[in-house]
Amino acid sequence: MTLRPDPTFHATAQLAMQAPVENYGFVVMLSPDGSQPDGIAVVDLNPKSDGYGSIVHQILMPNKGDEFHHFGWNACSSSLSPLSGHAFLERRYLIVPGIRSSRIYVIDTKDPLDLKIHKIIEPEEVFAKTGYSRPHTIHCGPEGIYVSTLGGGGKDGMDGPPGIFIMDCETFDIIGRYEMDRGKQEKHYDFWWNLPQDYMVSSEWGLPPQFENGLVPEELLSNKYGHALHFWDLRKRKNIQTIDFGENHQMTLEVRPAHDPKKSYGFCSIVVDTTNLQAAVFTWWRDEDGTWQAKKTITIDPRPEKPENLPPLLQGFEAVPPLITDIDLSLDDKYLYVSCWGLGELHQYDVSDPMNPFLAGKVELGGIARGTKHPNGREFVFGPQMVEISRDGKRVYWTNSLYSTWDSQFYPEQEGGQMVMALVGENGGLTLDKDFFVEFPKGHRAHQIRLEGGDCSTDSFCYPNV
């Protein structure tokens, strides 16, 4: 308990942009075969520091096989919500779920160079108190810490639908399920919200048998992965509307609402369209009458390729699908960054007009059958994957791994964890920083990045920009 709000909490996205720049990044270290424990690496992001651009500290877990994927803070700018009336939490603990083990670690970052495990929530507790498994996305919100899950109960996570559960943000006790009425929602992936407008939006990847041992081609070609977006009355915990993008739009992944809570729109990415291998981004918005609408506003085409240059999974298609695996929206709601993990490209779209985005910048790096090298001459493994933008919008960081078993399917010969950074031009445009190239220790891949003091995919703001 503190006497003042944490200085990293900001009332508006604008104020967050003016905050001091990040000194450290926390990055998931994943042992893809479970032979070593997973961990969190601390990357020095302060150009004036001796350790700049390298891993200066790391913490490994006491267990193996957790499969770290996404993680988040115990508290963020949403603590300044006028409704809670109580802003005295600390952005101090990282909530790190193991997507394969269903174990959750609470990691104390009080000293970023000396991370400590504060608490471990064993899978049995998650199962018993929620009936869910495979915890995934973390957001700090009105009633505590919200955790989305990808699996239901039972050994293979197919016993009932997955959903969201809530944890206490001080004791880290699991409180229970979020949903009162889930409507048509049966699959889960990402979720986020607009706190003053009191709505939540959630997406769908697939059920555990559809992702744990790799992408299942038959399931994909018969359009059995998720293709819907769900809108919720956040505080009534009810699904109020489901928009189906059409079953050919396989895997609705990241949801990125506009950061300014006055705006009623956001973006959701689609990994692949099974009719033409295109990837897409939909813009969703609320109409005057309160109903939600969505429209495809960005499409990215596949690239033709000779079968011999492709992994077995793609040889029959004779093309490289773009595979949008992550998107991230800058705090000024101006640029949407789109990682095309298959193509080996990171796109920057100007989304000032969310209905008419245009490509403002692009970087090529890695990619299936192309393997563009980094400007420093080194090989980039896989393609651009988890993206994180600095609060001021000037630096864009990304790592390369998607998910252990999927990496091996799309990039069978490759291995390694890497993190790079690109600089954003004054009027858009994206240039790779030649000097920033983090190699992860052998045996560990790199996934989601969280920036010290908050970033563009963790904080929710309760007051509009002025």
Add this chain to the structure above:
Amino acid sequence: MELDASTVAALWGAVILSGVYHGVNPGMGWPLAVSAGLMEGRHGALAKAIGALAFGHLLAMLAILLPFSMMTALVRWETELRVGAGALVIAAGLYLLINRRHPRFLARVSPSRLVLWSFLAAMAHGAGLMLVPIYLGICGADLGDGGHEAARDLMGQNIASAFAVALAHTFAMTLAGGVIAAAIYFWLGLKFLSRTWFNLDLVWALSLILVGAFGIYLALYGH
């Protein structure tokens, strides 16, 4: 039984001061008014939100004070009643002192239901209770040789003073919270919001204990 004029003035001063105290506490809702004004982009929304918060607060004050105003008809037990009320307020303060966990249900209310939120916030923080010992003091002042009056008249009089106390308190609360909300909305900007947001939990719990102790003192030695 009779209190001198200066004590009566002090008690009314306490009604007003506690109103100001509640008003400046962000936990009683002024940030909601700032948010409402900015979200809707018009000054009217700010005023409307302040009005809703005031109404919710008034209802909470009345919900606490009215039962006490009826009990004051039990004139024979007046001292016991006032000591009991003081003890209750002290107990509420001690509870908030020990259990610092914030009531989660406040964040569960929809942002559009400001009256309900304000009512619940005041109840959860014991804001109404804080007024009880002061109110009972004022009732005591009004009683005169109340022991001889008919119980019904007395009750009517005390209900009227419960309304007067709740209204005066809410007016002060609204003015104080409204001034802060308007200052941030019109001039100071949202940076000021997080800068001025102090954790009053400890002070709030201690003030309940203090007011409860004051109530007991007044009951035992005030006349």
